[in-house]
Amino acid sequence: MxxxxxxxxxxxxxxxxxxxxxxxxxxxxxxxxxxxxxxxxxxxxxxxxxxxxxxxxxxxxxxxxxxxxxxxxxxxxxxxxxxxxxxxxxxxxxxxxxxxxxxxxxxxxxxxxxxxxxxxxxxxxxxxxxxxxxxxxxxxxxxxxxxxxxxxxxxxxxxxxxxxxxxxxxxxxxxxxxxxxxxxxxxxxxxxxxxKEKYEEDWATKGRGTKWSLHALMADVCLWSEDYQAAIMHCNEVLDATSAFRPVFVTDPTKWYELFYPGNSNGSIFEINWDHGVYNQTNNLATQFGNGSPVYVYSEQMLLDWIDETDLTGSNEAVRSLYGAFVPDVNGDDYANASLGYVWKYSGIGMQAQVRNTVNEQDPNYMVYRVADVMLMKAEAMILSSSDMQAWSVAIDLINEVRTRAKLPVLEPVLEELNEADMLELVLYERNMELAGEGKRWYDLLRFGKRDGFKYRSLFLIDMVVAYNRTAxxxxxxxxxxxxxxxxxxxxxxxxxxxxxxxxxxxxxxxx
The missing domain is CATH 1.25.40.890 (Serine Threonine Protein Phosphatase 5, Tetratricopeptide repeat)
Incomplete structure (x- = not known):
């Protein structure tokens, strides 16, 4: 071992x-x-x-x-x-x-x-x-x-x-x-x-390559190469697994933050591990994403997205928004007037504005794959593999599972009134919010924009970057x-x- x-x-x-x-x-x-x-x-x-x-x-x-x-x-x-x-x-x-x-x-x-x-x-x-x-x-x-x-x-x-x-x-x-x-x-x-499906130590099951991480990676690669049926198959190997050692989508909203603190949760598939307490391993993620002297913060449009999400749940019921994914630069009750949002996944210790402030807590893991990511991969592949309303309904159900865990209202679109681009926009938005700060956003925009001979270059690549990037x-x-x-x-x-x-x-x- x-x-x-x-x-x-x-x-x-x-x-x-x-x-x-x-x-x-x-x-x-x-x-x-x-x-x-x-x-x-x-x-x-x-x-x-x-x-x-x-x-x-x-x-x-x-x-x-x-x-x-x-x-x-x-x-x-x-x-x-x-x-x-x-x-x-x-x-x-x-x-x-x-x-x-x-x-x-x-x-x-x-x-x-x-x-x-x-x-x-x-x-x-x-x-x-x-x-x-x-x-x-x-x-x-x-x-x-x-x-x-x-x-x-x-x-x-x-x-x-x-x-x-x-x-x-x-x-x-x-x-x-x-x-x-x-x-x-x-x-x-x-x-x-x-x-392996699991290792003797819990950290290793999430911090080393497993059967589950191989399937998650293959699903991602198949999406990139536009092999949608194969992507669905590999997503299903994770989502439909019956093994007692499989990763699972944790539906309890109160458990959402355990993905990041302390990490290596049931909902994780592969994350890069540190452990200061046992092995004296530290990183600067908590500092770079914190609200003390940060390097990385949410852009203006992303902050507005978080404010809108918090409006939907209410500040007291927010899961992945207020004090989950972000902390505003104002009092929590005044979040709508925030002008700056701090990334909280690597800095906080739970659903409140409480920072990792001890030496032994400067070791947040870096998430590579988790079950919610695979669910949204499958939703994307279902949309692109078929224009059949049944396939699209499956995609909406997957998106809604993620939203329900975040205490957000479910989407109830009239599928016959939507086109492929409309459906993909729902997936892309959900990926941006659920997986914020996990190193996915640029690859998502590039993948969505370049598919089918750059069919969606303007809609999902150029327009999205312009809307969110105010530094250029x-x-x-x-x-x-x-x-x-x-x-x-x-x-x-x-x-x-x-x-x-x-x-x-x-x-x-x-x-x-």
């Missing part, structure tokens, strides 16, 4: 000695003999796998920025080139894919060497080995999914960098090739039958978002210098 991703020590504990170079994959071993000397025991496989989770945790600040700032519902009060759509190849902190390739290299190392270790270590049971492989495939697939949504095309690396004889110069693969590999990895992991000129936003290449990040300058086979995203090549 992996101990709770303690400092797992990156490679010092592993006996890997890595350089601090600035290459696109900056974890290269110094000693070309290290692979033969290292892979001898199951503990070493376990340590490398755990390092993948450590690197994923290190990537969280970027996951927040990439998933939120271009969407406009949350913005940085310090300014940020992402939210103004002025990022350049020299913005290394914003356009470096290195944090994700570090995760990928750890996953590749496990995939390449686990079976070798099983031949060397008689105590390494095949079932355990195969289970570790499912986690490695999950980490690799998840990392590449972040990459493809942010850069579209990127190097597809499927072997570990274990000796200095391996060239790290590699051309980009296409979005379609990367998506195909992601699906293959998930299919391989699920097909082995070794993906609307005309500038429109001009950027009308360019397909500008929807994706540039390759960092140093990566181009170190990998001569890379070609810059043409939008940034032309503008720089």
């Amino acid at each position: 992996i101990n709770k991703i303690k400092y797992l020590l990156l490679l010092a504990v592993l006996a890997f000695q890595f350089t601090a170079c600035n290459d696109w994959l900056s974890v290269l071993p110094e000693n070309e003999q290290v692979s033969d000397e290292y892979w001898t025991s199951k503990e070493e496989v376990e340590s490398v796998l755990a390092s993948g989770y450590v690197y994923l945790r290190d990537a969280v600040p970027r996951l927040v920025q990439w998933g939120e700032l271009r969407g406009g519902a949350i913005y940085s009060i310090n300014g940020n080139d992402l939210q103004t759509f002025q990022v350049t190849p020299d913005d290394g902190s914003l356009c470096s894919w290195a944090p994700l390739y570090k995760v990928i290299n750890m996953a590749n190392s496990v995939i390449a060497n686990a079976e070798v270790v099983m031949q060397r270590d008689e105590t390494f049971d095949e079932a355990v080995m195969t289970s570790y492989l499912t986690e490695a495939y999950y980490l690799r697939a998840l990392s590449y999914f972040y990459i493809v949504r942010n850069w579209r095309d990127a190097p597809l690396i499927l072997a570990p960098y274990e000796t200095d004889k391996i060239s790290y110069e590699k051309e980009k693969s296409s979005e379609a090739e990367i998506i195909a590999q992601i699906k293959e990895d998930i299919t391989t992991a699920l097909g082995s039958g070794a993906a 000129n609307p005309a500038w936003i429109r001009s950027v978002l009308n360019n397909d290449d500008a929807l994706f990040l540039p390759i960092e300058t140093s990566e181009l210098e170190n990998n001569r086979l890379l070609v810059q995203n043409p939008y940034y090549h032309a503008t720089n």
Whole structure:
């Protein structure tokens, strides 16, 4: 059992000695003999796998920025080139894919060497080995999914960098090739039958790759690639599961906040874990999203959305709005006059304006997938898979389950009077409110806007960003978002210098 991703020590504990170079994959071993000397025991496989989770945790600040700032519902009060759509190849902190390739290299190392270790270590049971492989495939697939949504095309690396004889110069693969590999990895992991439903420790069931997180990821990938029937199937693997260890949609409104405090709840599928009390692990999420000295706050339009939601429930009955998802900069009873809204999911400790204010509470987890997310994925896929009113009725029922848990009135549309765009707008709005601050907004807008040959570019991508983003000129936003290449990040300058086979995203090549 992996101990709770303690400092797992990156490679010092592993006996890997890595350089601090600035290459696109900056974890290269110094000693070309290290692979033969290292892979001898199951503990070493376990340590490398755990390092993948450590690197994923290190990537969280970027996951927040990439998933939120271009969407406009949350913005940085310090300014940020992402939210103004002025990022350049020299913005290394914003356009470096290195944090994700570090995760990928750890996953590749496990995939390449686990079976070798099983031949060397008689105590390494095949079932355990195969289970570790499912986690490695999950980490690799998840990392590449972040990459493809942010850069579209990127190097597809499927072997570990274990000796200095391996060239790290590699051309980009296409979005379609990367998506195909992601699906293959998930299919391989699920097909082995070794993906766990639960671990011995509760945190691990939510903080490590499981059967449920593989299905959630595959549903997300299928939505992105417009394979709606497959998306529905994988959503159902979560939503219709009967296992005693399945994640469940918790209908009790009083339990909503337990998703975030203390975290690892029944409604969670996969979240990136920290634990200060036991392992002295902390992050800055509570501070960056708090109302003390925040970095990220809700935009003006998002604050208005929260005020409208609180009006519907009343301040005393609010679940995911007042003191749930946001805290206004005025007295709670005067929330309608708020001019600033603070993101509360990572800062509060419950349904009141009570902040995480002890040292041991500066370790909120970062949510990646939860059941409500999968329910809304299924609603989206049901709408797009068919124009049949029965399918659309299922989508409305799923949306209403989420709304009912938030103590909001149910939607009762006359489906025959709605078109596909109307239905999708209901899903998109619900995703924005339920999943606010969870790194979903930009990917949702991009996915909705680009589908079916950018059928909804204006309605769901450009108009939505303009409506929520007040940090950039609307005309500038429109001009950027009308360019397909500008929807994706540039390759960092140093990566181009170190990998001569890379070609810059043409939008940034032309503008720089």
